[in-house]
Amino acid sequence: MADDRYTTKIRAKRIELQYFKRLHAFRRWKLILSIAAPLVATAWLIAYAARGDQRIYTSGPLSTAHAMFWTQCSDCHRPPVGDGAASSEAPARGFFLRVSAQACLACHDGPIHHEAQAFDPTCASCHVEHKGRVALAALGDAQCTQCHADLGTKDRTPSPFAPKIRDFASSHPEFKVAVRENGAVQRVSLDRTAELKDTAQIKLNHQKHLKVGLKGLEELRALKGRQGILDKREGLQLGCAFCHQPEASRAAMQPISYAKHCGPACHPLDVDARLSDAVAPHDTPVIVHAYLRTLFIEAFEQCQALSPGPKTGSVEADKVKKQCQELELARADVAEQPRGGRSPSGAGDEGVTERPRGGRLGRRGEETETKEEPSGDQPRGRRLQRGGQSADEPGSDWPRGRRGRGEEAEARTAPARAAGASALEWASLQLPGAEKIMFKQKCEFCHTMTYAADRLPQVAPTAIPSRWLPHSVFDHGAHRPLACTECHKATMSKETTDVLLPSVAVCRECHRERGGARTGCVECHVYHDKTRERDPSGPFAVPQLVKAPPAAGGSPR
Amino acid sequence: MLLDASHRRWVVGALVVLLVATAAYVPYARGAMQGPSGGSWPGLIYGGAGFALMVYAGLLGARRQVPTWRIGRATTWMKGHLWLGLLSYFLILFHGGFRWGGPLTFALMALFTVVILSGIYGLVLQQILPRMMQTQLPLETVYEQIDAIVAQLRSEADTLVAAVAGPLPVAEPLPAIERRGGGGLERGQVLARPVLRARPTWTTAFPESGVLREAYVTDIRPFLASRLPGDGRLATPRQGEAMFQHLKMALPPALGEVIDELQAICEERRQLAVQRRLHHWLHGWLLVHVPLSMALLLLSIVHAIVSVRY
Structure with missing residues (x-):
């Protein structure tokens, strides 16, 4: 329908030459919004600042244990003061406010891992905050293998521990149990069967106790109840749990007692x-x-x-x-x-x-x-x-x-x-x-x-060990789905001296990469030597922690 | 901006940087004891580089405010804006280890994501709509002048119909559109349609022109309003074609040129309406992209200061 007489040149006469000097509605809105958006952002920051709330600046949610401190960065981000500053951390001054070990130690205690350890890492180098609701102690293997992959000591003497552990699957040594003999405790590897023996000085035949149809179990069940006595098709059987009863935490077992068991x-x-x-x-x-x-x-x-x-x-x-x-x-x-x-x-x-x-x-x-x-x-x-x-x-x-x-x-x-x-x-x-x-x-x-x-x-004094593996922790409660005898071969044991602890290979059947249970070091090991922890009575009063004002002059201790 | 061969160097350059950054990120992320973090040295390097590119991309707006400055061609700036801005998003992802972090960093990443997505959306539209406008809208004009031109079209149509059908009833006035003149017209002057220019002496009203007059007042003039009516006989091009064919048959052949002229005016009006709609598509994303970019840059500066401090 365009007419060649109605050319672009003719139509251009309609265009006002200075039209761009006035803001059209579209450009006007673009300008208004371009000013409004930063203003809204600024107002957001100011609103939080007015409330003294700094939580918006966190790089991620705090761990559950520290959730109460997340409105005030300065609760933890403050320069170390005086002698409390850890020697291994660079002093923070002026503008920069990194978390100091002193800030952590105001509440916590971080006993040394081992006297001979080659270096002492700062708290924050292992326990990294602002990673969400995670357990701060759940560290990656790299934290451990930075030393244990090539274990050295402070004084460069050979370590009594396995010197090269890179991971659980391939290089973790066989477990060593504590065997007490002649008053001395020795750590004996589970694969050294000649030296391995239970010196509890109690005569016990596990196999006999676990025999199905053991004489007297009917009366025992009538007297003590069904707990720990298994009703099998062939007859009654004494269950492991009749004698080995877990503690309240389910992690460890209660000591065996004559009166109870x-x-x-x-x-x-x-x-x-x-x-x-x-x-x-x-x-x-x-x-x-x-x-x-x-x-x-x-x-x-x-x-x-x-x-x-x-x-x-x-x-x-x-x-x-x-x-x-x-x-x-x-x-x-x-x-x-x-x-x-x-x-x-x-x-x-x-x-x-x-x-x-x-x-x-x-x-x-x-x-x-x-x-x-x-x-x-x-x-x-x-x-x-x-x-x-x-x-x-x-x-x-x-x-x-x-x-x-x-x-x-x-x-x-x-x-x-x-x-x-x-x-x-x-x-x-x-x-x-x-x-x-x-x-x-x-x-x-x-x-x-x-x-x-x-x-x-x-x-002869009895010495049933309460902890066979003193350098690790084990949670029986977490392993409840398994039958006891899957790991502890008690049905095969006739001798009191038999050590019924599973070898590392048994653990690896489940704890393995790709589809297995977790294999992290922290599943079994604890870094800090808990026996060296300070008095559990801390230095703070409730209002100090709830209000959480920045402590003047550093640690309140 | 059309993506053509001239972008190749930018694309290759951005890809090379991205590959290098990724190659450096993988071992860093695998080796970091607690995972990648914005506060680590690699994280800070990624963050710094990403922020620098964000600032560069943001400076495009400032560059446009001073087109006369000799600081590179506008197309070069735009290409840099496109490819370096896109690259900055990946660098910032590496900076944060693909975590969106706390409230401020979450807001930053959300804003950044919206800005990048809106930019990509705009870029895609720019590959399609201008070509479509070029082929389908030959009567396209300056977007900001559409209302003024619509008003002129109505004045031209009024003049044309009045010339053959006598004085028209006073129309509902169009919204006041300031026109200071310019181009080839003075203030208040109306461009004469070609048919009037060809036959300037054609001033006698036709007796049969009542049909035209009625159709104009009822259907054509409302169509020449600043906002198109949603219904009516000109609602679709096919309906309009039918109506004008009907007028041609109902009116003497001598008025055929006038009807063609009215049809041309309506067609131009229709194209302007389409142009307005496409313009909103083509530039509407800027109402999101630009303001959020401003907020993003502001909050990024705050984040950088606070993060470095703590």
Whole structure:
């Protein structure tokens, strides 16, 4: 439709020559917005500044532990002052405000990793903040391998640790467990089987304990409940967790305890079949000796005090009378016989020796459980003073009776001396047999005992390690999906000396690159030596931390 | 700006720098114990380089304010703006280790992303729309003068129709458009349409021109308003063509030239409307790109100062 007479030149006459000198709406809006946008940005900055809030300048969210400090950069970004400045960090002055180690140490303690470490990194070189809600202690392997890939020491002496560890998968050495022998602790690699042994001094056959259908488990379950007892098709089986119970944190295991895991239900310390209620304390031979002596003296006195005649009708009295008859101490029956009765090692032993070594499961119920506390907590233990010297007193004879303070007590009870002397005499006759059974059959069943003439036997001190791998931490709770025996080959172990810790190869089955569990150093190792940490009582009051004003003059300490 | 062969050196240069920066970034990122960080030395180098390129790209606006300064050709500045500005985005990503960080840095990266995306959008449109306008809008004019020209077109049409159909009812006045004159016209002067220039003595009203007069007042004149009506018989080119064909058949052949002239005026008006719309497409992104660039530069300076301090 354009007409060649209506040319561009003609149409150009319509154009105002100075049109560009006035802002058209489009350009005007562009100008207005170009001014407004920076103004809005400035207003945003000013609004935060007016509130004293500097959080917009953070390069990223603070870690959860430091979230309360994120409105004031100067809480942490302040120059080190005075002697508190770490020697390895350059002093920040004037305009620049890097985080100093002093700022970190105001709240934290960062004990040295190792005395011989070649250099001491600053806090912020490892624990990098503003990375979001991450654990600051979750460091990459590079932080560790910067030293451990070629481990040197401050004084350039060879390190006792593996000198070249680049990662867990390829160069981590075999685990070394702490083995205590002859009072010294040695670190023995798990692959050095000749030197590797559990020196806990407790006789235990794991395989036997884990046998399906172990005798007595029905009674044990009735007594202790289902916890730790597995109901398998073939029968009941003692689970690992019956004895190895995790701590509240689930990371480590509680110590094994006779009272909780071995004692009254499975391995009771019953004294003599004739004294059906008597259970010896799980304690030192001295205490056990004193307990037995007191037990027999009391039994003798009880029987002496028993009135002769037919059954009284009282259950308790009849029980005592029957017990006295078994001990051959009942007056009606022994009037013509010399006192003394049978030794428990004689005919009376039958009831004991015929019993399986495992003891009598559930015969006495919960109320008969013995404690491992000192004998003072034992109801009968208090009476030890009456019959002889204190159990703690060294030089206690075996099997003779009263000495020391016991003699003074005897003097105060002169009217009863004659009867008392008879009781001691009888108890002394009973003790050798009873102690033989107790020490040889009961104690030695689990403990290593040493004997010497005219002395009480000695129990080798037990030393079940609470930490096998002292240079690492392990969280059993995190490994709950796995059966215990996947790592600890307890079903194969018959010897007490077997060390059932898994080797590094077992860990690597799961902890591996590409699809496996994490392999970072910090999964198992802690850098700072926590044993050197300072007093947990910190230097701040609540308002100081909540308000978080910049501390004048640096550290408030 | 059209992307043509003259951009090749800029593209190659930017790509080479990007490759070098990437080659340096990969080992740096893999080796950094806590991952790449803007505060590390490599991070600061990336940040500094990226910020410098951002400032350079931002200076294009200042360069345009002083076109007479001999500081490089405008096209060179524009090419640098395009390719170095794009390169700066990658350098800033390397600077932050592909993390957007805290509130300020997040705002910066969000602004930067919008600025870059709007720039790319504008660049793509500039490859398409000017060509489209060149072929489809032969009567294109200066965008800022569209309203003034529409007003003139209506005055020209009024003059034309009044010449053959007698005086027209007073039209609703157009919005006041200041025109100081210039070009070939004085203030208030209207360009004579070719048909009037060819037959200046043609001043007698035709008796049959009532149809034309009615069609003009009802349909054509509203179409020559500053804002196009959404409906009406001229709403689409096909409808307009039909209407003018109908007028030609209804009116004596002597008025055919007048109808053609009116149709030409309407066509020009339609093209101006299309030009306005395309102009908004072609330059509308600048309403985002430029203001946000200003805010971005301001906040970048604040970020640089605060980050270096802490």
